Amino acid sequence: MLCLIIQISLSSQPLIMWVLNNTSAQPLTFLLTGIPGLRAAQIWVSIPVCLLYAVALSGNSMILFVVLREQSLHEPMYYFLSMLSATDLSLSLCTLSTTLGVFWFEAREINLNACIAQMFFLHGFTFMESGVLLAMAFDRFVAICDPLRYTTILTNARIAQIGMSMLTRNVAVMLPVVLFVKRLSFCSSTVLSHSYCYHVDLIQLSCTDNRINSILGLFALFSMAGFDCPCILLSYVLIIRSVLHIASIEGRQKAFNTCISHISAVAIFYIPLISLSLVHRYGHSAPPFVHTIMANIFLLIPPVLNPIIYSVKTKQIQKAVIKVLIQKRLQI
Template sequence: MLILNNTNAQPPTFFLTGIPGLSTAQVWISIPFCLLYVVALSGNSMILFVVLREQSLHEPMYYFLSMLSATDLSLSLCTLSTTLGVFWFEAREINLNGCIAQMFFLHGFTFTESGVLLAMAFDRFVAICDPLRYTTILTNARIAQIGVGMLIRNVAVMLLVVLFVKKLSFCGSTVLSHSYCYHVDLIQLSCTDNRINNILGLFAVFITTGFDCPCILLSYILIIRSVLSIASSEEQQKAFNTCISHISAVAIFYIPFISLSLVRRYGHSAPAFVHTIMANVFLLIPPVLNPIIYSVKNKQIRKVVIKVLNKKKLQI
């Protein structure tokens, strides 16, 4: 059996997969995928534009929102070329280095989104539980430190994962299960011992989303306790309303993430196309819905977006 070692031989070529069993309908299925990508790219670009342009939005909450939009935008761009390439042009080939690069950014931005949601939970916690110190706690310098800290954490974790993937050798099948490179999918094709890679993958999830999710939950327990201590029901409702957008963003990120993990672990009897569609939906749902949620639920964002759109109409 031919063994392709990444250090001593030419890097192997992998083959991406569209939707198993639905190859004849892939062109039609690609249309809604394409529309979702357009919505994700345009929506997050709009949020970034209005936050950077509008002086009134230069506040901690909107800085974190711009981080979320930048992450969603990057996450969409990570898979755009390979997914639409497979669906439209049957461009299935990708070399090992390209696959590892996509995997690095794909998982890195996924972990970054989790970190940004935690930062936004901290923002809501300070705003509701300690409003008098909000501006002194969440200074521009501290927001920058939070952003850099998340970046360092995710890059360090993913560099370690990539380092051990580079040590693997591949033989036999090089057909991946998705239209993009996913860590678990890639290491399963290895013909050498990949136990360390599995442990590192679990460690990466544990130290990122596995840490962030309980912290977000804890922050909302403290927020709820603080809000319930407020005497006025009107003020309670107002406080909870400031959290709705963030709670929605957390739900549309973690529910598909957990569902996909459960399907991968326990849904072996499910058709292959179910796994593929869920994997693509997980990557597209947050970037598509986050700008819509914040544009609808946040009055300031909505006003600025409407103002920008009206100016563009007048120019036309």
């Protein structure tokens, strides 16, 4: 599954470069922002931010490692979990250099092409995470509602098809967004509100009509949240209905327990995402640091918490992680 993420990233790079090189060149430089009003304290703020990045990178790398290494984890549920970890890892890496560069070295400048490239991968991996959460909901639906056909429905080939369909959707949705950003003109202000390039933040700096860009951004958001969220909700309505037909209380609890980790992952992803989008579009009266804090929460909380949640709530992952750590200690 990690190979699919890497493959699409590599295969999309020539396409992005074609878009950047075949549109009108604008030698623009934007200025990234740390935390407005707290510039003197940024070095101290960077310490917890750096720690969160370290937890996100190490935690998701550990999940990927144990899933790939342990033969007992070569099942559909853990394949989807490895896709989630690969997406979270990629999402963290997208913004690591610019965020820490702003906080540590005051490296605030970023040119338009680099900004658009970061925006493409940032939003692309965000959409990817939404798609993976939907796939994981489908996995739980099949496991609980039709367990006898679980292995025949979720074969390795079908899981690969699901992964490729999500990647294809991301590229198809994001390419128009990238193309139309290059058509904008930027006149006076080139100061961004975050330490990375966010689509809504970028198009608001344009001195030309950006209504098409706003519509494309909303379409991309609704094609993700507007489709994935109702499907996830529907899957859990069917899961709850199926679980209520289980006679024993222990059986119901066991079935619900297998869904707790996924429900938590859905909540910590969608709540900050929707909140950030609403604040950007309708919270103009909010202090600038509110936008920045929410943006960093949206970026860091899911990659940090997902490995912790699955390590705590999933016994198989727990055992695999403990086994790896013990083996490393014995080698030392």
